């Protein structure tokens with residue numbers, strides 16, 4: 365099994381491992397996306413990265429809210445606490461990474477917040493919000509799992525577990541997502557999902573496959589959106 369195929373954490377025959385296997389070609393396409401390749405080798409034009417950072421700041425605000433919705437569906441004290449921590453972590457990533465790059469690009473937090481959501485970002489966040497507000501807890505976890513899992517794999521794939529080269533323009537981004545602490549987010553979500561899924565019907569599990577596939581597609585489309593600097597129609 366190549367490094368690209370290997371899950372960041374091996375999950376054996378668990379539901380989360382089977383979900384990833386069910387979308388493996390889509391998963392591997394993320395690592396080959398021109399945006400991801402150029403981000404890794406530092407050749408990504410600044411305009412594309414700036415577009416991405418502005419959109420991602422808006423995305424992470426929504427993702428943080430989805431962790432809050434997940435907390436409202438849980439009856440387990442430790443789980444509620446962890447969803448609360450993930451909500452705060454998400455905002456810290458946004459502030460640390462995005463404000464830092466924002467400052468480098470001469471953007472104020474107000475300018476960042478005034479950016480309109482591009483179509484794909486809008487669609488992805490509506491998908492997450494619909495499930496967060498109307499779905500079951502396993503569905504909510506499943507909808508958020510590809511974003512944590514894919515970024516950890518992209519981070520380790522691009523760095524190969526070595527620190528980014530000196531002067532790499534996107535070193536902070538690479539370090540954030542190659543950090544084993546970030547991989548732990550996905551690992552925890554997988555553990556919770558595998559536990560909750562033990563009590564689900566075959567129909568409920570089938571729905572999880574569908575949700576996982578849609579979120580995985582949107583992760584690819586998010587790179588594509590930033591690569592093309594996608595705009596709404598005039």
Ligand SMILES: Cc1ncc(C[n+]2csc(CCO)c2C)c(N)n1
Nearest residue numbers: 420423453454457511512515549586
């Ligand atoms: C489109 C998109 N997908 C995933 C991430 C990665 N990410 C950053 S914070 C966080 C939650 C855990 O703190 C996750 C999953 C991203 N930045 N943008």
